[in-house]
Amino acid sequence: GQNIDQPTEMTATEGAIVQINCTYQTSGFNGLFWYQQHAGEAPTFLSYNVLDGLEEKGRFSSFLSRSKGYSYLLLKVLQMKDSASYLCAVRDSNYQLIWGAGTKLIIKP
Amino acid sequence: SAVISQKPSRDICQRGTSLTIQCQVDSQVTMMFWYRQQPGQSLTLIATANQGSEATYESGFVIDKFPISRPNLTFSTLTVSNMSPEDSSIYLCSVVTGDGTEAFFGQGTRLTVV
Numbered sequence: 001g002q003n004i005d006q007p008t009e010m011t012a013t014e015g016a017i018v019q020i021n022c023t024y025q026t027s028g029f030n031g032l033f034w035y036q037q038h039a040g041e042a043p044t045f046l047s048y049n050v051l052d053g054l055e056e057k058g059r060f061s062s063f064l065s066r067s068k069g070y071s072y073l074l075l076k077v078l079q080m081k082d083s084a085s086y087l088c089a090v091r092d093s094n095y096q097l098i099w100g101a102g103t104k105l106i107i108k109p
Numbered sequence: 110s111a112v113i114s115q116k117p118s119r120d121i122c123q124r125g126t127s128l129t130i131q132c133q134v135d136s137q138v139t140m141m142f143w144y145r146q147q148p149g150q151s152l153t154l155i156a157t158a159n160q161g162s163e164a165t166y167e168s169g170f171v172i173d174k175f176p177i178s179r180p181n182l183t184f185s186t187l188t189v190s191n192m193s194p195e196d197s198s199i200y201l202c203s204v205v206t207g208d209g210t211e212a213f214f215g216q217g218t219r220l221t222v223v
Binding site: 043102 | 142150151152153154157201209210211212213214215216217219
């Protein structure tokens, strides 16, 4: 079966750095996405990785290792507005997105 | 990029009735996706809506319960039929860019069935 694993909840301090991990087992791989979702809102796109390595976009970076079936989202200089759920999704061989359950990130002052 | 307008944003419906959700995209897209998201849970794909052909439904979802229309490349509707409280959820439409590197979502429809 297809499976995306990520921690249910994480807590971090404002100004700090946090890494949210995602491991996956899917039938084929055609890219990995990270999305941010604030409570009651639709997901918004953060990053896309299809090759191994690190993609940096401002305060957010995403890493991918296809051989390990592993990705992480790195958030730097955390702000209170970063409190949200972070969803990892993998596109499989049928080009369908398989979604993780999301990681709820709580930022404390 | 793509901007999706989804309506209604929320509704409270009586058991046994039906609700049609609309999504309008500001550009032409080949495939549109309809998801359901239970509170605190991940997104579950209901079906893929292709223009000019019948929608492709995922396991556990059937056309009689979730009929979909896709009259053109910028518009789609999802109907939740004969609703029960178990259908209470957030429903989201989504499209993927032509190069497949980004997916966009409508604002979501928060449905409560009483």
